[in-house]
Amino acid sequence: MELTLVTHDSTDFGEGTLERFTEETGIEVTLHAAGDAGQLVNQLVLTKENPLGDVVFGIDNTFASRAVNAGVLADHVAAGAPAEYLLPAGMGGEQLTPITSGDVCVNVDREWFAEAGLAEPTTLDDLVDPAYADLFVTSAANTSSPGLAFLLATIAAKGESGWQDYWSALVDNGAKVVAGWSDAYYVDFSGPSSEGDRPIVLSYASSPPFEVTEEVSAAGGPAPTAALLDTCFRQTEFAGVLAGTEHEAEAQQLVDFLASTEAQEQIAPAMFVFPVDPEAQLPEEWAAYAEVATDPFTIDPAEIDANRERWIEEWAAIALP
Incomplete structure (x- = not known):
């Protein structure tokens, strides 16, 4: 089977990352870019009756409540998501899993x-x-x-x-x-x-x-x-299951994979942001050149x-x- 992962235009999951998810699960992933992050949320809201895909990555803490209030997300947060990055209840805390910051x-x-x-x-x-x-x-x-x-x-x-x-x-x-x-x-x-x-x-x-x-x-x-x-x-980017997907269980699997240490170690340096998983390791040059x-x-x-x-x-x- 196949899932559509809706993202913003600047998304880069790193070489081979989504292919590893396919190897582990047998689920193919197709990317659908929907503009910058603000445009992404707008598109999700406009198409909520006929969703653009099954999973979204790239909603951030500045736009999250717009997506939540519009009802475009299904309830699911990956187990073990770090509490300090979770959004408050009612503003994405039940629907959005933090991936990068x-x-x-x-x-x-x-x-x-x-x-x-x-x-x-x-x-x-x-x-x-x-x-x-x-x-x-x-x-x-x-x-x-x-x-x-x-x-x-x-x-x-x-x-x-x-x-x-x-x-x-x-x-x-x-x-x-x-x-x-x-x-x-x-x-x-x-x-x-x-x-x-x-x-x-x-x-x-x-x-x-x-x-x-x-x-x-x-x-x-x-x-x-x-x-x-x-x-x-400070900005945090999240992944979530899109309401209306016909493959909710598989969509939850993909969100959980994106939240894994393995995936964050690939996604964070590819996008030049930081993983939210404290166990994730970054390339050595970041210690010399990346500042918080x-x-x-x-x-x-x-x-x-x-x-x-x-x-x-x-x-x-x-x-x-």
Whole structure:
């Protein structure tokens, strides 16, 4: 038999991971990409009467309650899922299994700044400094989970009374808003693996190891990009069984497999995020180049649920032409 696993466009399970699930169970898995994470959730909601597949991966803590409230998920959480990553009851705690976690942070192209003779920014406030005009690209809060995470970081930092003024200043300073993370990182960012000319991008704290070549690693040199750890919002990505699947037992098996130590050891480095399983091992170079924010911005899931749509509408009025 075959399951359809619905994901966002940036999903990478690592070489051979899903094939191992097939070897163990005899169940084939077909991937269906449905845009960035925000678009993914929107598609699941719009198609809930005729689901796009059997299992979803890529719903995160910023969009989870939208999917839960729309009834697109069936109850199932993998046994042994770490409690610190589970969502509260009624907001995904019964339907979503945590798989990976990462800090969404502003990243900089260190080589660009060195060549330009300009100090690298370090804080959210630096992004509205005229010295950094027209240098920042971010993904949109209405279509991208990293984009929404960044919006939430600014709300946490500036409060209800200040975040809109901050975004107005950010837009006035030439910030570019694109649909998704891939567009921002690979098209507009100036980093080594990218094609653009903007040296400041919204990405992850774990992105710099991706830019480290074997030559840099062998020489013990620094990564050519860096994450600004004072700008981060912590994001967790989940897997869940889609309501209406005709293969619920098999779908639960796939969720359980994605939550396994074996799978997380492949998925996390492929996507340059961290596994939630404390037993999962990561490549050695991560110890040298991957950092975790010590004090990331956070907002209570209940507050996100109560205000997300309003915040996105208010943000769009400022940030989208």
